[in-house]
Amino acid sequence: MDVTLKQLRYFVALAETGGFGLAAAQVHVTQPALSTQIREMEDRLGTKLVERLPREIRLTRAGQDVLVRSRRILAEVEELAQSTRLKEGLRGRLNLGVIPTVAPYLLPLALTRIRARDLTLELRVREAQTDRLVEALRLGRLDAAVMALPVSEPGLRADPIATDRFVLAGSISRIATWADRAERLRPTEVSPDQLLLLDEGHCLADQALEVCAISARRQVDLGASSLSTLVGLVSEGFGLTLLPEIAIRTETASAPRLALMRFAAPEPSRTLALVRRQSSVDAAWADDLAEILRDAAAELIGMARDRTAPAA
Structure with a gap:
């Protein structure tokens, strides 16, 4: 046998x-x-x-x-x-992965749009850090995943869906101390001793280190497991953090003491993309999904730009 x-x-x-x-x-x-x-x-x-x-x-x-x-x-x-499942577009069953710094913000809007297209779609969502999502894609356990670029794994294709800019976030009093730097603030001016990051393994933490030109974490690190935890800390005066635009609507609603300031142009940002296997066939479903995600991300980012005056 x-x-x-x-x-x-x-x-x-x-x-x-x-x-x-x-x-x-x-x-x-x-x-x-x-x-x-x-x-x-x-x-x-x-x-x-x-x-x-x-x-x-x-x-x-x-x-x-x-x-x-x-x-x-x-x-x-x-x-x-x-x-077979997705040969006619976004139908059948879809296994989707999303990184934690995107999932709670993009998914509520995106899922509403997906359901509006086809109520029969069986959607399974997995939230995990980038390395785990890449592995699941490689093994065929996910059809696609939303993550931040770059993704270096061979055999994967990335379709960009949004440019997600970072703003400086902190308590009202802390942000007020930067008032004289309005429209001229650079990420490299943020002191490493004030910057709070997510736990190691989150790509957003690595991106924050990179844009602020910080080579490594400090010995004393108040890293958090979620962006909401970070926002809660900085809104009460415990340092500063970088907040992506896509999260601004949700996080400002739950943190009334949070203040935001934009950086000078060119503003630091990350590129969000829908990633799938290069060998995936009949990719009409991926095009449909990317379109839905772009629309949802554009709405969130538009709200964020209304909430924070852009730098000149």
Whole structure:
């Protein structure tokens, strides 16, 4: 008998979780059932794939090679299914990833527009940091993802959807101290000791370091896990942060003490894009989705520019 797709999925789950119990829970079967399938897979391939240790598993050299091939096969199978699901545009089922500094702001508007096009669309959204979304795209677990450029993974295509500018955010009293710099403020003038960042791993934190020409985080770092947490801190006087335009409508509504100031032109920014596999076929659905995301982002950014006077 040949190796089955089910066995490939079980084997990949086992390799990624490092244990039979965790893998069984991930694929929703019992541990004995998963173990049996792995042994059958080894018998059919004629080689040992897994070293069974007391508290964990370790892949053999053959197992490592099979893992690479299994992921590739499963990605191709998922892409085949995708070509059928989405062959008529934005219909069927869509697996979409979004980075955390975009999801709570763009998704509410975008989802309303998506539903208006087709109420039958089955949409599954995953919020995660860029590296995890890229991996999920590569493995075929996501059809597309919204993230900030650049994305260096080969085999992916990025369609820009918005230029998202950064503004300086802080308490009313702190921002007032910059009043004499209005329309002349540069990101490099923000002291590293005042700048609060998201936790490491968030691309927005890396972008903030880059635009402010800061080489590394300080030893004392009040990094936060969400942009809303950062906004809450700075609005109460705990430093300053860079806030993307796309978040301004939501964050200013929940932080009445928050003040904003624009930087001098050219304003620092990030480019948001819809990223998918280059090999994706019948990409009309991607064009439809990118159009919806552009419209939603444009509305949010327009509101942000009304809320904050642009620099001259």
